[in-house]
Amino acid sequence: MACDNKKENPEARKGYKTPEQKLSSDIMTPEVLWSFGRISNPAISPDGSKAVYGVTYFNKEEDRSYTDLYVMNLADGKITQITDTDYNESDANWTPDGKRISYLAKGQLWEMNPDGSGAKQITQIEGGINGYLYAPDGSKIAYYKDIKMEPTVQDMHPDLPKAKARIINDQFYRHWNDWVEGYTHIFIADYTPAQPITSGQDIMKDEKWESPVRPWGGTEQLAWTRDGQKLIYTCRKKYGIDYAFSTNTDLYAYNTADGTTVNLTEGMMGYDKNPVLSPDGKKMAWESMERDGYEADKNRLFVMDLETGKKKDFTKNFDQSVGNLAWDKDNNTVWFISDYHATDEIYSLNTTSGEIKKHTDGIHNYTSVVPVNGSLITTQVSMSKPAEIYRTDPATGKDEELSFINKPLLDQLTMGKVEKRWVKTTDNKDMLVWMIYPPHFDPNQKYPAILYCEGGPQSTVSQFWSYRWNFQQMAANGYIIVAPNRRGLPGFGQEWLEQISGDYSGQNIKDYLSAIDEAKKEPYIDENRLGCIGASYGGYSVYYLAGHHNNRFKAFIAHCGIFDLEMQYYTTEEMWFAHWDLGGAPWEKNNKIAQRTYANSPHKFVGNWDTPILVIHGQKDFRIDASQGMAAFNAARMRGIPAQYLYFPEECHWVLGCQDGILWQRTFKAWLDKWLK
Known part of the structure; x- marks a missing residue:
């Protein structure tokens, strides 16, 4: 986190982590938004009786976060806070015997009793570790940490200790918000609780690739076999430019007895990741994509017989992607989450x-699912509520909230109505559009409205809760939000999802306009006070619409948007994404799809710009370089168009800092208020 660099006396913050705030208004503000507790997915004890999880709160004055651990008794819902320190505890789980809780603190692995007593440091690894996984028999621990492998200027020129430079010889030298100076490697050590573990066996020694795979990968990309003899891990064993153009990750099994490694998914060319073993250890389920270079491919559910190596795609006739796999104790049922019509629901697969x-249906997203003694322990979120832990009945789909972390704040707030409606597109398709109304909405008044353009471009417009693109916060500012599930989004079949690739300026742009044109027919929407906002590909959409909106909008906001598509191709890091989605390289003059893409780059239509625009970008955004935002702002000002540039020198593709996040919300509101009110 950008602001986790300060300490304080723990006595000075007693009670802060479960704040009892008395609000002066029932309308949400950025400060209230950043006061919500952020709950992690719960880890269930082996006997199914308890759950351990973390809750993070931000301290605005210190500009940092605190994460502490809680234990819930699942029978009666009783919750006990078990840590209270001036540092963060995270990645909580249970030791294989269920007697202790494991967690990370100060870069090392610790254990303690379920009541928080008896804390003991388990690892003393130089440089710290990023994650860990116990073998099921408790005999070993796998952990992963960053290994420096690329020589620095000082390594090559020791007489130049103050030189601030990098010498780069191949592509993929930076990723998302980090310079690639090393690789995350997996180590295995014997579990010796009598004394701290100081070193382990690097099972990827001298290999210039990482596991888990950046940028999202964590412990879910690893799995032990039940006998503790093999560790299965996710890896893309490519380097430099080959890595940059490929999504071909595989699942590898490392044998602790002889040190050999076997590729379990050889010949499967897309993403293969997140292995989950059945309780009896005989089968492995995992998520798999078919095509190399296409990161938005359908995420399939594969199951392998580990004895024979035989594998099967159980989602061949299921036109949705899967995620968050979990085996039931019957060794036959796999639970998972899938996006359907803009909500993430719970499903089960019978492998026989x-x-x-499909087990659930509602205006919500599930973000995790674990089967426990005939019920499901889940985490659920919506546009109107941050994540909480629930018990879900798989037979009826009914939920019972268990955690209530944010109830004290939510009880004081009035949230706007969230409505689902279907709109006809220009090619006569049905498109789902979310409408979010201001608190205390009065249909007899007229309100300004904002068209929300989703990023990705293949990200979901489902019931997510964001601390930046928070629809309830936007609505609380007095706006009606129009959020269409335009072409290129999941949840409506693979054909709907894939239409956008190679057609950034095509049907999905028409879908945006269909949504806002239908919405503005409502008597309570003022068609003369419409705004348009978006980030990433949504930022591209804003820049493109700025040159093609035919006077619909009176204000634009683009965050980390693509302004120049050719420059995006040359400067982004994950080349598989740009190459697939843009249709090819700019120099491929006979490639009609690619040339159509670049011909419709937003920067080519600046001559049509006529509307005030706020541009936001972070310097550490390596996905879409900060120069894109600077260029768009400069272009607007050179055209004489009112513009503002909100620049974050320490933020990346997101805004993660507390005070930066509040500044983002304040600037966002002020710009829209200036031009739409």
Whole structure:
């Protein structure tokens, strides 16, 4: 986190982590938004009786976060806070015997009793570790840490200790918000609780690739076999420019007895990741994409017989992607989450019959699911509520909230109505559009409205809760939000999702306009006070619409948007993404799809710009370089168009700092208020 660099006396913050705030208004503000507790997915004890999880709160004055651990008794819902320190505890789980809780603190692995007593440091690894996984028999621990492998200027020129430079010889030298100076490697050590573990066996020694795979990968990309003899891990074993153009990760099994490694998914060319073993250890389920270089491909559910190596795609006739796999104790049922019509719901697969069953339906997203003694322990979020832990009945789909972390704040707030409606597109398709209304909405008044353009471009416009693109916060500012599930989004079949690739300026742009044109027919929307906002590909959409909106909008906001598509191709790091989605390279003059893409780059239509625009960008955004935002702002000002540039020198593709996040919200509101009110 950008602001986790300060300490304080723990006595000075007693009670802060479960704040009892008395609000002066029932309308949400940025300060209230950043006061919500952020709950992690719960880890369930082996006997299914308890859950351990973390809750993070931000301290605005210190500009940093605190994460502490809680234990819930699942039978009666009783919750006990078990840590209270001036540092963060995270990645909590249970030791294989269920007697202790494991967690990370100060860069090392620790254990303690379920009541928080008896804390003991388990590792003393130089430089710290990033994550860990116990073998099921408790005999070993796998941990991963960053290994410096690329020589620095000082390594090559020791007489130049103050030189501030990098010498780069191949592509993929930076990723998302980090310079690639090393690789995350997995180590295995014997578990010796009597004395701290100081070193382990690097199972990827001298290999210039990482596991887990950046940028999202964590412990979910690793799995032990039940006998503790093999560790299965996710890896893309490519380097430099080959890595930059490929999504081909595989699942590898490392044998602790002889040190050999076997590729379990050889010949499967897309993403293969997140292995989950059945309780009896005989089968492995995992998520798999078919095509190399296409990161938005359908995420399939594969199952392998680990004895024979035989594998099967159980989602061949299921036109949705899967995620968050979890085996039931019957060794036959796999639970998972899938996006359907803009909500993330819970499904199950019967591996004997092949039947896939949908268990839930509502205005919410599930973000995790764990089967426990006939019920499901889940985490659930919506546009109107941050994540909380629930118990879900798989037979009825009914939920019972268990954690109530944010109830004291939510009880004081009035949230705007969230409405689902279907709109006809220009090619006569049905498109789902979310409408979010201001608190205390009065249909007899007229309100300004904002068209929300989703990023990705293949990200979901589902029931997510964001601390930046928070629809309830936007609505609380007095706006109606129009959020269409335009072409290129998941949840409506693979054909709907894939239409956008190679057609950034095509049908999905028309879908945006269909949504806002239909919405502005409502008598309570003032068609003369419409705004348009978006980030990443949504920022591209804003820049493109700025040159093609035919006077619909009176204000634009683009965050980390693509302004110049050719420059995006040359400067982004994950080349597989740009190459696939843009249709090819700019120099491929006979490639009609690619040339159409670059011909419709937003920067080519600046001559049509006529509307005030706020541009936001972070210097550490390596996905879409900060120069894109500077260029768009400069272009607007050179055209004489009112513009503002909000620049974050320490932020990346997101805004992660507390005070930066509040500044973002304040600037966002002020710009829209200036031009739409």
